[in-house]
Amino acid sequence: MGIPVTRRGGIIVSMLIALSSCTSLPRSGPDHTEIDRAAAIKVTTPNRKVGIDYVLIDLNKGILPYFDKIPTSSLRTGFGGGRGGAPDIPLGFGDVVQVSIFEAQSGGLFIPSDAGSRPGNYITLPQQTIDKAGTISIPYAGRVPAAGRMKEQVEQEIEDRLASRAIEPQVILTTNSSRSSEVAVVGDVNDPQKIVLSPAGDRILDAISQAGGLTTPNIETNVTLQRRGKTATVAYETLLKNPSENIYLAPGDTVSVEHERRTFIALGASGTNNRIDFEDSNLTLGEAMAKAGGLVDTRADPREVVVYRKVDRGILQRLNIDTGRFKDDQVPVIFRANLRDPATLFAVQEFRMMDKDVLYISNSDSVELVKFLDIVNSVTSTVRGVSNDALDTRDAIRDLGD
Known part of the structure; x- marks a missing residue:
């Protein structure tokens, strides 16, 4: 004889309560009730709401032009x-330079009178480094400013300083090391x-x-x-x-x-829940769903495919969205795609994914119902099994008594 329906319902409820409070079942760690009970201090909000405001935008042809390009800097x-x-690249501190000074004829400041056999009427000064003061040293011209000036300017100043002492001096400055x-x-x-x-x-x-x-x-x-x-x-x-x-x-x-490793996170009723690389392409939402293994037929709600992202306030303002309640320049936005609409499959191929986006595919309502029914069925089976075990035990005791 079976258990009456009303009594069986009471047993199911009792078993659910017992299971929910049972501490002897296998666990990998403390459950949420234990964590909540043992906390010395709790910082929480009503209904445990996070409290972050966001904008919800349904994917449609009107918003696509605002999000189909990858933002770039310049x-x-x-x-x-x-x-x-x-x-132009001027001379600078630490540069190693060499100065050659030409005179029009021998007998001048640098070229002796008996220098007729020389290949040219010039001398080359030893290499020198532009010092911390930004100058170089030229005999009879003193210290000449060089750092921050073009070499032509330095050459001209040296010529001007030597003009009254040398014979029509001409100067060539060569940079040997431009540190x-x-x-x-x-x-x-x-x-x-x-x-x-x-x-x-x-x-x-x-x-x-x-x-x-x-x-x-x-x-x-x-x-x-x-x-x-x-x-x-x-x-x-x-x-x-x-x-x-x-x-x-x-x-x-x-x-x-x-x-910069570009990734997005796939969660929910997709074939893969993981952090996924863009690799060598600029992904669209459609390609991202494919990389994540698509929508799981037995779980996913195709009307609720969403992308979480922070969007520049200026873009939202161009869409005539009131952003007054948001303080930051980056505004949290959830984009929602309804794949029940055949036209959405065109839209997801134009909507660009961005680095660090979160793609979330919701479970269908029917999936949540199936989960509940599975629990009820499991508890019912357990109750039936306990009743049968009790009868078997009673019969065994009677057999021993006989």
Whole structure:
């Protein structure tokens, strides 16, 4: 004889309560009730709400134009130097130079009268380094300022200072070592080093090439330029595709090449729950879903495919969204796609994923119902098994008594 329906319902409820409070069941660690009970201090909110405001945007053709391009920064805007000729490179502290002085005829200040057999009426002074004061020393001309000046300017000043003592002096200044015009190339290149800028001018890609090129994929590489306390970063792909961004370098610049691993997180009812690499492409939402193994047919709700992202306030304002309640420039946004609509499959191929996006696919409501029914079925089976075991035990005791 079976257990009456009303009594069986009471047993099921009792078993559920007992199971929920049972501490003897296997666990990998403390459960949430134990953690909550044992806390010395609790910092919480009503209903344990996180309290972060966000904007919910349904994916549609109207918003796609605002999110179909990868945002880029600009070196040309920040530093200039993308067009025109190479910048002039002045002399600087630490440069090693050599000065040659010519006179129109012998018998002057530097050329003796009996120098007719010389190959030319000139002398070459020993090499010298532009000192900390920025000067070089020239006999009978004194200390001549050199740092920060073009070599033609220094030559002219030396000539002017010697004009009253030498015979029509002409000066040639040669740079033997230009330490002040070095540029450092560091980071993910094959041969990090300091590079001396040539008078013809060197652009960023020239310097990276001299440093042996990249050690990382082009599309996952950023290039940062540091100049006189100012910094700007641009994608390596931008330098390749936009020549105006490949600007001329200046003395003292630092070029830092950095690999940036671009990833998104896939959660929920997708084939894979993991952090997934973009690899060598700029992913769309459709491609991201494919990388995550697609939607699991037995679990996923195709109407609730969402992407979590922080979006620049200016973009939302261009969409006429009131951002007054948000304090930061980056506003939390959830983008929602309804894949029940056939047209959405076109939209997800235009919507660009960004680095550190979170892709979440919700469970269908029916899945939650099935989970509940599975628990009920499991408890019912357990109750039935306990009743049968009790009957078997009673019969065994009777057999022993007989």
